[in-house]
Amino acid sequence: MVHVMPPTTTEEPSVPQFQSNEARRESRDDYFSDELEGEDRTSLVDGVAYLSLCASGTTDTTPEPYYVGSSSGATIARIIQSSIFRSSGKRAAGQHANQTTQTPTAARPPPPPESAHSDDHIIDFPERQQARVLFDVFFERIHTRWPLLDRVVYTKLFEKQYVQGALSIIERSIFHLMYAITARFLSLTQKPCGVDSDSHLTAATEPMDYILAQHNLATVQFLILLGVHGQRSPYGAGAWSQIRYATSVCIEMGLHRKRSVLYSPEQARDAEIRRRAFWSCYCLDRVTSIVLGRAFAIADRDINVELPSTSPEFWTLTHQEAPEAHKTQWSNIEPFIHIIKLDQIQSRIHKTVFRVDRDVFAGTFEQRAKLDQKMTSIRNDLDTWLRTCPQTPKKENKITWMYDPESAYLDARDFYGVQYHKAMLFLFTVFLPTLDTSDTRFITCARSAACACNAYKRLSQNRTLTYTMISLHSCFVAGLTLVYCIWRDRTLFSYDVLEATRACSQILTIFGEKWPGAVKYRDIFDALSGSLFKTVVNATNALRTNGARPLQLDVDAEPSLQGLGQQRKGYEEVAEGRRGSKQTLSHMVTDAVKEAFMEVDEEAPGGWQGWRMWNEMVRDEEAQMQNVEVSWTAEEGPGFYGVDPIQDAAMQTDGEGMVDMSQWSFGGYR
Secondary structure, eight states: OEEEEOOOOOSOOOOOOOOOSSOOOOHHHHHHHHTSOHHHHHHHHHHHHHHHHHHHTOOOOOSSOEEEOTTSTHHHHHHHHHHHOOOOSOSOTTOOOOBOOOOOTTSSOOOOOOOOOOGGGOOOOOOHHHHHHHHHHIIIIITTTSOOSOHHHHHHHHHHTTSTTOSOHHHHHHHHHHHHHHHHHHHHTTOOOSOOHHHHHHHHHTTHHHHHHHOSHHHHHHHHHHHHHHHTOSSOOOHHHHHHHHHHHHHHHTTTSOOOSOOOHHHHHHHHHHHHHHHHHHHHHHHHHHHHTOOOSSOGGGOOOOOOOOOGGGGGGTOSSOOOTTOOOOOTTHHHHHHHHHHHHHHHHHHHHSOSSSOTTSOOHHHHHHHHHHHHHHHHHHHHHHHTOOOOOOOTTOOBTTBOTTOSOOOTHHHHHHHHHHHHHHHHGGGGGGSOTTSHHHHHHHHHHHHHHHHHHHHHHTTOOOOOHHHHHHHHHHHHHHHHHHHHOGGGOOHHHHHHHHHHHHHHHHHHHHOGGGHHHHHHHHHHHHHHHHHHHHHHHTTOOSOOOOOOOOGGGSGGGHHHHHHHHHHHHHHHHHHOSOOOHHHHHHHHHTTSEEEEOTTOTTTHHHHHHHHHHSOOHHHHHHTOOOOOOTTTGGGOOOOOHHHHHHHHOSSTTOOOGGGOOOSSOO
8 A cells, every 4th residue: 555645755756676586587678677767667567556646536735645555556566667667776675665856836726715605705606598408418328327306406507596585605616617527628628618617616615615515315415526536536525535534424314324224106116316326425435435545434235225217207317308107228327237236346345356355365275266266257247248238229419427429339248347447456456466468367458458548448439438547547556567567477468459559548648638747658668568568579579580770769789871970979068958858758757756755664555566567677686686585475464575486487488388479359249
């Protein structure tokens, strides 16, 4: 786990280094790591952990530390860091230290303003035509994802919003949040509506103290909507804390428990709204907690409330029109119910894999066999979940959760596919250091990482990608996982892999257009994947036997142009002296993450084996020169990041025993 804190020191970050009894890895690894120097290794973990915080909306400027657990993206970042980077020999072997980075004051936008109660700060609602557009988009495109409001009630309130004093304080704030969320959504999808999202967010949060003091269903709805807005915000708005508080209110109100009394139609409708509000809380809690690697707000064993109902009597809670009599119709909350089922599966993954009371890697043979059975069962449930996903019907000129009328293509499988592959990575990524590359779970990880990147690209092309920090985080981590898997087994490299990395880079570029800070993560990923591909291509070129030479874009590499190259080099040296030294990848990566203080907790479940993997691929040059023996035993557990000699021997193989290229297919989702 990782604790992220405000800056407390300006000393240079340090990263653990380890000794090895193995010889220096092949020159292809040297080439790969030369471009990514020591500073980059520290920066990568910092950056992914900080991105995890951004994705959950918890990067506020408070003096308290932020906890990031092992199910966050920091785990795969450690894997990449220790596996691919090689030490420059500047740090002593065996050094263990906290990682600290300085936070630039201008790197992060200021947090949203604190609540105020003065009537002078009240922001007017948009003019009626604009408000109608925002209202309709919210209930058609966003509310079905988080169906916590009664559409009939708020349709009536919509007509009253311009009447002075007609709305209560909470109702007025919820309307402002609806407009803020939708305006932000339209802005991110390049459909600006002329409404300032931040102004409505400010108006919504002005009576925050009063709303929280009510401690009722409206408080829960307000906090959920605030968390939904925070997902699409370029700076942290405390989404994790908001959802955690909303869940606690749900528990106090008993929304997580099944009711045994009979209801009147009005009571049944109210009970259904309460169920949907609770499950919205549940889903938001799962997604933010998994990104951060934190404990859930409520365990599944404490929940027995029914899932939301698609019964016709509740049809108008989310539908504009009444259901047609005696006709089976598709309910627009079916995707929401299906996502709840996925989150329940991911809760099982969290309970099975990311345990703090037991080291899943140090168990007996019987315990490991039992763990394998549980993971196999979970994977089968994930496969079933994907096969049974509901299909969204296409309604002409009507936007829905997963359909934009301006797109000629409609296939909700891409949306469900992304969720499926993210869950697969959540299940298996933590075991990557201990898996042989021929293991089906290793292949599954690589395939899911690539498929997730490709699915994100298709969602973007079809204008159905939700531009949230969580999507940015998920795509970035999937790309890093793919890079690591290909590094482990170069025989898996193919055109499909190249396309997947390009898709990841393109999505990160698009996010960079939405949030300038995301550009740095695109640059980090491009640097990593580019270095890997150079290594793979150079290894292929070394096998050429017909004397053919690949095209060289470096003019100095052509003998006939060496004189011209020297002349050009002289001009470049003069120009370089004028504008200062060229920014290196090391500085670029470091600047990308100097926004939080990182403290790596060695006791994090699933974290130490990530260091094992990284340590194997990151050989400290000085330690290798000395050829000092380092061993690892299960008894040492997470307290020591050594190298498993059996796993190391498996990773030293050059293609022997690796999976055949014919097994690598990205045509489907599995």
